[in-house]
Amino acid sequence: MCGIVGFTGNHQAAPILLDGLSKLEYRGYDSAGLAVRDGEHLAQVVKAKGRLSNLSEKTDSGKALKGNCGIGHTRWATHGEPSQINAHPHVSGNCERSGSGTVESEVVGVHNGIIENYISLKKKLESKGFEFISETDTEVIAHLFEYYYKGDIMDTMIKVINRVEGSYALGVLCVDYPDQFIAVRKASPMIVGLGDEENFIASDVTAILKHTRDIYYLEDNEIVVLKKDSVKVYNTDKEEVKKEKFTVDWDVSAAEKGGYEHFMMKEIHEQPKAVSDTLNSVVKDGAIDLSEVGLSEEEIKEISQIYIVACGSAYHVGMAAQYVIEDLTRIPVRVELASEFRYRNPILDPEGLVVIVSQSGETADSLAALREAKQRGIRTLGIVNVVGSSIAREADNVFYTLAGPEISVATTKAYSTQLIASYALAVQFGKVREQITEEKYQELIAELKTLPDKITKIIEDDKERIQWFAAKQANARDAFFIGRGIDYAISMEGSLKMKEISYIHSEAYAAGELKHGTISLIEDGILVVGVATQAALFEKTISNMVEVKSRGAYL
Numbered sequence: 001m002c003g004i005v006g007f008t009g010n011h012q013a014a015p016i017l018l019d020g021l022s023k024l025e026y027r028g029y030d031s032a033g034l035a036v037r038d039g040e041h042l043a044q045v046v047k048a049k050g051r052l053s054n055l056s057e058k059t060d061s062g063k064a065l066k067g068n069c070g071i072g073h074t075r076w077a078t079h080g081e082p083s084q085i086n087a088h089p090h091v092s093g094n095c096e097r098s099g100s101g102t103v104e105s106e107v108v109g110v111h112n113g114i115i116e117n118y119i120s121l122k123k124k125l126e127s128k129g130f131e132f133i134s135e136t137d138t139e140v141i142a143h144l145f146e147y148y149y150k151g152d153i154m155d156t157m158i159k160v161i162n163r164v165e166g167s168y169a170l171g172v173l174c175v176d177y178p179d180q181f182i183a184v185r186k187a188s189p190m191i192v193g194l195g196d197e198e199n200f201i202a203s204d205v206t207a208i209l210k211h212t213r214d215i216y217y218l219e220d221n222e223i224v225v226l227k228k229d230s231v232k233v234y235n236t237d238k239e240e241v242k243k244e245k246f247t248v249d250w251d252v253s254a255a256e257k258g259g260y261e262h263f264m265m266k267e268i269h270e271q272p273k274a275v276s277d278t279l280n281s282v283v284k285d286g287a288i289d290l291s292e293v294g295l296s297e298e299e300i301k302e303i304s305q306i307y308i309v310a311c312g313s314a315y316h317v318g319m320a321a322q323y324v325i326e327d328l329t330r331i332p333v334r335v336e337l338a339s340e341f342r343y344r345n346p347i348l349d350p351e352g353l354v355v356i357v358s359q360s361g362e363t364a365d366s367l368a369a370l371r372e373a374k375q376r377g378i379r380t381l382g383i384v385n386v387v388g389s390s391i392a393r394e395a396d397n398v399f400y401t402l403a404g405p406e407i408s409v410a411t412t413k414a415y416s417t418q419l420i421a422s423y424a425l426a427v428q429f430g431k432v433r434e435q436i437t438e439e440k441y442q443e444l445i446a447e448l449k450t451l452p453d454k455i456t457k458i459i460e461d462d463k464e465r466i467q468w469f470a471a472k473q474a475n476a477r478d479a480f481f482i483g484r485g486i487d488y489a490i491s492m493e494g495s496l497k498m499k500e501i502s503y504i505h506s507e508a509y510a511a512g513e514l515k516h517g518t519i520s521l522i523e524d525g526i527l528v529v530g531v532a533t534q535a536a537l538f539e540k541t542i543s544n545m546v547e548v549k550s551r552g553a554y555l
């Protein structure tokens with residue numbers, strides 16, 4: 001989960017880049033680097049393993065790196081161990097390396113994503129005499145740029161992206177362009193920030209929000225050339241592209257911790273508001289209004305099949321939605337991991353609806369799945385949090401969740417709002433398709449409206465009980481989450497959170513399936529969380545809970 005920031009303007013670049021990178025620290029990283037140009041000399045590159053503070057120390061908080069144009073990067077190792085050599089930026093062309101580790105170089109690049117054909121490109125470049133010093137896939141970009149460079153930065157970038165396969169957000173500084181840089185993206189997020197006599201790129205808007213809220217979203221393979229007083233976006237035919245300016249409507253404080261120790265804790269507490277805002281965006285005068293989503297009653301009636309496609313927690317939303325949608329609408333629902341869907345040549349009913357669920361709207365597999373569906377002519381609906389993100393822009397219809405910025409990588413409030421969006425769709429589809437009565441419809445809407453207060457009650461009233469329980473179980477090595485029906489779907493999310501946040505091994509099981517083998521893992525003291533919220537399944541789930549308890553589980 002790497003981060004990119006780029007700046008050109010009238011101020012010294014390095015402190016701005018360091019500050020921007022610090023806003024991306026939450027995404028996790030193992031090393032960081034900066035490249036800055038002062039208008040006369042080659043780009044100076046400084047890198048450090050470990051915390052951003054190491055890089056800051058090395059550069060005297062950025063003050064030691066003179067120059068008003070530069071790019072910065074935080075790296076999360078994918079190819080090669082975390083080290084100073086493997087950290088970005090990577091360099092090519094004439095380089096001068098000083099004993100202190102600072103490098104001056106003609107071509108400097110930072111990259112997020114994965115270059116899938118880097119091994120064959122590396123071989124080719126090595127045969128042409130290029131020397132590789134890192135184990136990264138990114139280094140091929142710097143050398144490829146140098147290899148193709150004949151004086152025109154645009155021509156070179158076009159040649160580079162024609163040769164590389166995979167996903168990328170790239171920022172490149174080049175010898176003959178001292179006060180500007182060039183950037184491009186494909187299936188990896190990058191935005192352009194538009195300031196007054198200064199311009200930016202960033203992999204996430206939070207990195208530059210302090211300086212500007214006016215941004216461009218780049219489409220795949222749009223190339224942007226940034227100077228302090230101009231931003232020009234081109235397609236791969238070198239034609240200038242007219243971009244629409246978006247203004248980010250949340251302010252810097254929304255991306256600060258606001259007194260909480262962690263973003264995740266803050267965002268857990270923001271759930272009642274996020275859920276309420278999302279509900280209020282579609283519940284009007286006692287009815288669910290999907291006009292902004294853009295689905296008419298006729299279109300809803302024609303849907304033959306729903307395919308929900310997503311990754312991670314968003315996939316678990318799909319699992320929960322499947323139970324609710326099938327129950328209330330009798331439309332068959334299939335839920336799929338986007339990383340499977342995109343590669344498996346799926347059979348899709350032309351009258352079907354593909355629903356892509358994504359907080360960021362940028363998750364590479366989810367975006368690819370959306371494109372796959374669109375290519376097959378199937379209607380697509382995005383349930384998306386980030387306004388203007390790729391999935392939001394490309395889907396035929398969009399249901400925006402109003403969770404606000406979610407900084408924590410592990411989703412919480414966005415997950416809750418995705419459930420709300422799915423439930424709202426299910427209730428409305430059920431009503432339009434005459435599968436539920438007006439009375440039931442009203443009852444469900446009223447019940448949905450009680451959720452924000454219920455969530456508040458759980459978070460506030462049960463805080464001490466939750467803390468007590470967590471403290472007691474913090475040393476657990478294995479945990480199981482069990483439930484039936486929608487409780488099973490919720491268990492999947494509980495289990496994922498347990499793994500991702502506490503690093504405790506955990507599994508989710510459909511409670512009735514446990515007996516088919518896995519129960520042998522339940523022994524003295526193993527933590528089992530039983531979820532039993534469904535009246536119709538309550539006794540069945542309780543009997544599974546009794547089974548695990550009798551084998552010694554801590555239930």
Ligand code: BG6
Nearest residue numbers: 312313314358359360363410411
């Ligand atoms: C994962 C996050 O990396 O991405 C999950 O840890 C998230 O919390 C998943 O659900 C999918 O992300 P998105 O942005 O497509 O919802």
